[in-house]
Amino acid sequence: MGLVLLLILGWCIAMFIATVYTAHMLMHPPRRTYASAVARGLPGDPGELPIPLRFTEFTITSRGNTLAAWDIAGQCEQGPIFVLLHGWAESRLSALARVPALVPLASRLIALDLPGHGSSTGASSLGALEPLDVHELLRQLPMDRPIILYGWSKGAGLAIAAAATLPTPLRVDAVISESPY
8 A cells, every 4th residue: 555655656746847847848948049040050130141131139128028129121111010920949030031021021020039039038928928028019119000910830829819919009900820829
């Protein structure tokens, strides 16, 4: 009887440790930074694309986190502003694959590192609180042209959630969701 209780206790401890470890890994995904792009032989910023693009790097503060972003110049002066939202365990670096197709249509493209990803501080809430970060970014954008949220994977679900919970006077004119997670 004592051996059975010991096995059950051991199993419970192992499950607790596995649960805590899994939760920690989900909230702190691997970072995709400039170094990870260089290590894979990929562009590390919009200026390193095959056709280099002008951009500025900036940060915003949201929920106590410092979020890194790029403001990439588009080629259509009166075009919309695209806000690019990446998936889990990715960063604004993954936006670089989509940027060349969007630049001719956009006045600006904003690629954001979500909390716990890329160069941003904090931990991921797996989409539960990130709409607040998107709202904070939108507060800092001019409202003189259309705004399009474009997300893929977790970023697709985040774009939908951010648009659905948008506080007044903020607005989003369209949402593009690629492979929602």
